[in-house]
Amino acid sequence: MYFLSQEPRAINEQRTTNNHQRTTNNHQRTTNNELPLTDNLQPTTKKMSIKSKFDLTGKVAIVTGSSKGIGLSIARGLAENGAKVVISSRKQDAVDEVAKEFKEASLEAIGIACHIGDAEQREQLVTKTMEAYGRIDVLVNNAAINPFYGPLESAGEEVFDKIMNVNVKAPWLLSNLALPHMKANGGSVINISSVEGIHPGFRLGLYSMTKSALIMLSKNQAKEWGRYGIRSNVVCPGLIKTKFSESLWSDEKLVAQYTGVVPLKRVAEPDEMAGIVMLLASDAGSYMTGGVYTADGGYLISG
């Protein structure tokens, strides 16, 4: 329905008023030596070499679920490209350990524990990041859970509530908390979904539903926040060798079925998910928003 993809008139009218206010505010900001908001919409890369567009020096990135697995690889990639990275997961000792390893490798990082399903801890994650680094440019909503493997009809409501809370509600609310800080300079939200968010498998129904919802959250963020120079995109991994998916890749029969149909004939390593995030986080991806990108060895075109 085309009309639903347009902003309602009332909002447009309010925007006109806001634009007027913004012009006034921009004037005030300019006199305070701050960039006007509209500058976020200009390409920032005019005189940069293409290689340097990947450089994240001066940027601050939060990666949820980055004590191990895909999140850890993403965090390392961002830090190696110059970003100051907030390592986050539920356990403080685990994130401290990763931050220490990064520092020993001359990468900038701090560890801030956060159970993303907990409202107070989400607020603390953003507050402590601002206290430590003073800005937020990149948010990678990577942490997720899958507490249930089985047919839809045998899942309990409490499992549904738990998985929706962590996989959907938390990325929505954490992104909202980061928004006011990203508005200052523009930013990039990267939501880690799954091929299961696009194509249903067996016994992963609830997880699939949450990963589909995350894709639509990201598209709506892209549509609503583009005006602030904030981009939002989704990455959909295939089968990656991490703790999360161990029950799948340690099952020889299942792996044989998977590698039999997937064009690249193998399961992936976590580091193979980091490159696409480097692109989406940086100026190299400055015109990319609302996109859904697979890194699945061709799984979705198999069969």
Ligand SMILES: NC(=O)c1ccc[n+]([C@@H]2O[C@H](COP(=O)([O-])OP(=O)(O)OC[C@H]3O[C@@H](n4cnc5c(N)ncnc54)[C@H](OP(=O)(O)O)[C@@H]3O)[C@@H](O)[C@H]2O)c1
């Ligand atoms: N592995 C795959 O095959 C695959 C495929 C498609 C998509 N994905 C997606 O990729 C993302 C990362 O998965 P992964 O395979 O890298 O998993 P993983 O190796 O198990 O790592 C998960 C990370 O998230 C943290 N975490 C778990 N629950 C959390 C919570 N409630 N709050 C904050 N942090 C939490 C874990 O640390 P703590 O336990 O210490 O909190 C850990 O750092 C997920 O969104 C997953 O759905 C994975």
